[in-house]
Amino acid sequence: MLPVTSWLEGYSRRQQFRRMAQSLLKEKDDILSDLGYDRHDLEGALHLPIRNDAMQYIEACRSKRAMEARRTKSPQLAG
Structure with a gap:
């Protein structure tokens, strides 16, 4: 029964995420x-x-985006 329970939990999490994401996608960039x-x-x-x-x-x-933003903001050391 464990694999079925695990799948149902994953499905439930995905549905919650889907509702949140669809709500966010209605917003402007x-x-x-x-x-x-x-x-x-x-x-x-x-x-x-x-x-x-x-x-x-x-x-x-x-x-990843935050690290890239920090990298572009930090001054580059001269070699």
Whole structure:
């Protein structure tokens, strides 16, 4: 029974994410940006297989964007 329970939990999490993402996607890009989201990332997460955690995907995308932003803001050391 465990695999069925695990699948149902994953499906339930995905449905919760889908409702949240669809609500966010109704917002303008600048509002999404203020909230720390990117439209492309949200849409990509909606197309992930159920076995993949969509929130982990979104958080990984946010972290990557934050690191890239810090890298571009920090002064480059001369070699």
